[in-house]
Amino acid sequence: NAGVTQTPKFQVLKTGQSMTLQCAQDMNHEYMSWYRQDPGMGLRLIHYSVGAGITDQGEVPNGYNVSRSTTEDFPLRLLSAAPSQTSVYFCASSYLGQGAHYGYTFGSGTRLTVV
Amino acid sequence: GDSVTQMEGPVTLSEEAFLTINCTYTATGYPSLFWYVQYPGEGLQLLLKATKADDKGSNKGFEATYRKETTSFHLEKGSVQVSDSAVYFCALRVGAAGNKLTFGGGTRVLVKP
Numbered sequence: 001n002a003g004v005t006q007t008p009k010f011q012v013l014k015t016g017q018s019m020t021l022q023c024a025q026d027m028n029h030e031y032m033s034w035y036r037q038d039p040g041m042g043l044r045l046i047h048y049s050v051g052a053g054i055t056d057q058g059e060v061p062n063g064y065n066v067s068r069s070t071t072e073d074f075p076l077r078l079l080s081a082a083p084s085q086t087s088v089y090f091c092a093s094s095y096l097g098q099g100a101h102y103g104y105t106f107g108s109g110t111r112l113t114v115v
Numbered sequence: 116g117d118s119v120t121q122m123e124g125p126v127t128l129s130e131e132a133f134l135t136i137n138c139t140y141t142a143t144g145y146p147s148l149f150w151y152v153q154y155p156g157e158g159l160q161l162l163l164k165a166t167k168a169d170d171k172g173s174n175k176g177f178e179a180t181y182r183k184e185t186t187s188f189h190l191e192k193g194s195v196q197v198s199d200s201a202v203y204f205c206a207l208r209v210g211a212a213g214n215k216l217t218f219g220g221g222t223r224v225l226v227k228p
Binding site: 033041043058094101103106107108109 | 147149151157158159160161164166204206208210215216218219220221
């Protein structure tokens with residue numbers, strides 16, 4: 001029962017470096033999303049996808065790219081890391097059937113520090 | 116747009132005390148409502164949910180009732196334990212606009228022995 005798997009759990013980057021945060025789910029969920037969690041600011045939506053080949057921006061998309069080539073995977077790319085992107089990143093997935101009735105299943109998070 | 120407002124913490128309680136965390140919302144459609152819990156160092160876990168007015172969600176001794184007339188979904192537990200120390204998030208989801216889940220800012224609860 002893997003659920004949502006995020007890798008890596010911890011990462012330190014230098015300013016200007018790029019990297020990809022991985023997210024995979026094995027529940028055949030149509031909906032996947034990325035959030036960042038910062039102290040005092042709750043969770044903010046970065047990007048989301050309602051199915052393979054379909055992505056859209058959330059509340060704070062600048063500096064991040066996503067793609068959804070398969071139902072299972074939804075990687076988040078940091079193009080040129082900045083200290084403002086230091087945060088904890090969560091991937092989440094859900095069914096879309098019955099509209100709003102489903103909550104999300106969350107991964108365990110990636111703690112990213114940009115120095 | 117959609118928004119969720121919950122009381123700011125931290126909330127500090129003694130073991131066996133009564134816990135209430137207030138949550139109110141505004142929504143563009145008819146939302147489903149959720150409470151999530153985040154234990155230290157972990158991701159968010161679904162605690163309970165309610166999908167229509169007057170529904171009561173319950174789990175692990177926690178309860179919340181969907182009050183459409185007051186647009187509220189307050190979380191309660193009658194007797195907290197040290198293991199309930201966590202951050203609690205209220206959230207809503209409307210079956211449109213990409214089905215996004217909108218979160219409140221979270222309330223940190225600390226239960227002391």
